[in-house]
Amino acid sequence: MITRRRRKLVGVLLRTLVGSMTVISVMALVCIVVVMVTKGGAMLTWEFLSQPSRAFGAEGGIRSQIAGTLILAMGAGLLSLPIALGTALYQSEYLTPQLKSVAMRFVYALNGVPTILFGLFGYLVFGLYLGFGISWVSGALILAMMILPTLVVSIREAIDAIPHQYREAGLALGMSTAQLIRAVIVPQSVHGIITGLLLGLVRATGETAAIVFTATTFSGVDFPRSLDEPVTTLQTHILLLSQEAVHPSATDAVWGAALMLMILVLCFSMGALMVRSRFRVEV
Amino acid sequence: MGHSSDTAFVLKDVSLFFGSVPILTDVNFAIRSTGITSIIGPSGSGKSTLLRTLNRLNDHHPTFRCTGSVRYRGTDIYANGNGSVDVARLRQDIGMLFQKPCLFPTSIYENVLFGLKRLKLRPRSEFPGIVETTLRAVFLWDEVKDRMKHPANELSQGQQQRLSLARALACEPEVLLLDEPTASLDPKSTQAIESLIRELGNRLTVILVTHRLEQAKRLSETVIFLSDGCVCEWGGVDDIFTCPSKEITQQYLAGHPP
Numbered sequence: 242m243i244t245r246r247r248r249k250l251v252g253v254l255l256r257t258l259v260g261s262m263t264v265i266s267v268m269a270l271v272c273i274v275v276v277m278v279t280k281g282g283a284m285l286t287w288e289f290l291s292q293p294s295r296a297f298g299a300e301g302g303i304r305s306q307i308a309g310t311l312i313l314a315m316g317a318g319l320l321s322l323p324i325a326l327g328t329a330l331y332q333s334e335y336l337t338p339q340l341k342s343v344a345m346r347f348v349y350a351l352n353g354v355p356t357i358l359f360g361l362f363g364y365l366v367f368g369l370y371l372g373f374g375i376s377w378v379s380g381a382l383i384l385a386m387m388i389l390p391t392l393v394v395s396i397r398e399a400i401d402a403i404p405h406q407y408r409e410a411g412l413a414l415g416m417s418t419a420q421l422i423r424a425v426i427v428p429q430s431v432h433g434i435i436t437g438l439l440l441g442l443v444r445a446t447g448e449t450a451a452i453v454f455t456a457t458t459f460s461g462v463d464f465p466r467s468l469d470e471p472v473t474t475l476q477t478h479i480l481l482l483s484q485e486a487v488h489p490s491a492t493d494a495v496w497g498a499a500l501m502l503m504i505l506v507l508c509f510s511m512g513a514l515m516v517r518s519r520f521r522v523e524v
Numbered sequence: 525m526g527h528s529s530d531t532a533f534v535l536k537d538v539s540l541f542f543g544s545v546p547i548l549t550d551v552n553f554a555i556r557s558t559g560i561t562s563i564i565g566p567s568g569s570g571k572s573t574l575l576r577t578l579n580r581l582n583d584h585h586p587t588f589r590c591t592g593s594v595r596y597r598g599t600d601i602y603a604n605g606n607g608s609v610d611v612a613r614l615r616q617d618i619g620m621l622f623q624k625p626c627l628f629p630t631s632i633y634e635n636v637l638f639g640l641k642r643l644k645l646r647p648r649s650e651f652p653g654i655v656e657t658t659l660r661a662v663f664l665w666d667e668v669k670d671r672m673k674h675p676a677n678e679l680s681q682g683q684q685q686r687l688s689l690a691r692a693l694a695c696e697p698e699v700l701l702l703d704e705p706t707a708s709l710d711p712k713s714t715q716a717i718e719s720l721i722r723e724l725g726n727r728l729t730v731i732l733v734t735h736r737l738e739q740a741k742r743l744s745e746t747v748i749f750l751s752d753g754c755v756c757e758w759g760g761v762d763d764i765f766t767c768p769s770k771e772i773t774q775q776y777l778a779g780h781p782p
Contacts, residue, residue: 415613415643416639416642
């Protein structure tokens with residue numbers, strides 16, 4: 242009887258403990274959202290979103306920063322997508338299980354490289370060696386490298402989830418591997434490709450260290466007109482103003498930019514979740 | 525063992541392995557160009573593995589190995605380390621139907637054309653005619669002619685299996701491998717599929733793996749009995765079912781599997 246009561250008590254304690262952990266996890270996001278909305282909500286007016294920044298952030302808005310962030314993220318996505326798709330298809334369709342495992346270890350290892358090292362590498366290789374300088378192209382290239390693992394893993398998961406019967410049915414009809422990829426594998430992995438792309442955009446949108454080295458400047462740019470022009474981004478805007486701005490309007494602008502950045506990231510994340518959940522329902 | 529025009533497959537001293545585990549050893553038999561051959565035997569005796577050896581569908585299993593000679597219309601399809609045979613072309617000749625119907629998540633119409641379209645075997649202008657012909661051949665036309673654009677997964681299991689068969693037939697195979705095609709079907713659908721198999725056996729090489737002895741007896745002219753990792757006996761359906769030469773075959777047919 243005592244044992245039973247004790248078992249019940251341990252069960253209740255454990256449930257309370259893991260429940261508290263869950264609440265902490267959820268609250269972390271809720272707190273960030275609440276602080277951002279409280280501090281920056283009032284800033285999100287059409288004028289703030291549509292005007293360029295002036296007077297070291299004290300006047301104007303964040304039009305150029307939004308554009309720069311989106312240009313870098315989209316550029317990275319477009320550059321990374323074909324490479325990630327090719328990598329995932331080659332791994333799943335042509336490599337032996339042993340080599341697949343080795344290749345995936347490399348992909349995971351790439352994911353673990355500190356972002357500051359990506360920035361340094363991008364600056365040296367794309368900026369100096371290839372001559373792109375500090376430009377949006379250098380930034381998009383280095384971000385493309387950074388989000389590659391996210392895309393590869395997402396596409397691989399989608400390919401691995403394709404029912405084995407589809408593959409066999411295609412092969413039994415006389416399809417070559419290339420035809421199977423076109424007719425079965427890629428169409429059945431579209432959700433994984435889109436999810437991976439959106440998650441990659443989330444990561445690219447949030448990245449700061451790597452692009453500070455390779456792609457951004459604080460002011461003096463709006464939309465890049467050539468490949469070797471830098472951009473200004475929400476991330477660098479927040480970083481610099483929060484450290485160096487003294488004018489109260491500039492501090493408000495930091496919160497406005499932060500909220501905008503969070504909205505962009507949440508949009509991409511929600512998009513990824515919607516694509517994933519829609520696929521689950523169809524299966 | 526030479527090739528004669530009325531022989532589709534000749535297997536000589538064939539052994540099949542997954543890794544170091546032998547599945548079947550010393551398999552020797554020949555299959556005629558037309559007619560129905562059934563492969564029977566207890567579960568795990570290697571029926572499906574043997575069937576999938578004939579269109580090299582075991583190839584994508586990394587540890588699969590085949591020794592000996594598997595000749596299809598005179599060509600050893602496993603010769604020279606697998607490199608000299610166009611496997612995709614071979615599989616176009618050898619259609620296959622699986623135990624469970626496997627349709628792609630698209631319309632009925634697109635499912636019939638799935639292989640034909642990708643393999644570019646016929647001009648697009650012929651597609652509607654081919655769809656009607658093949659669906660009529662599998663007795664499905666009247667049931668689906670008004671809903672060709674509907675998702676194929678709306679069909680019943682039996683209809684799905686007939687649609688899978690139509691998809692295979694649209695590619696005009698010379699051989700049809702059937703891996704327990706009625707195992708997941710109700711009696712009415714089974715009857716429909718059996719009628720089809722019987723009809724197809726008049727013009728194609730049909731090789732049927734089945735657990736149902738009565739089905740093998742009803743449909744086939746030749747029977748191959750597998751047990752204990754080898755071909756125990758093969759021959760005409762009457763010989764095997766009425767006077768099997770081996771005791772192990774007698775026991776199996778009498779419902780006392782070894």
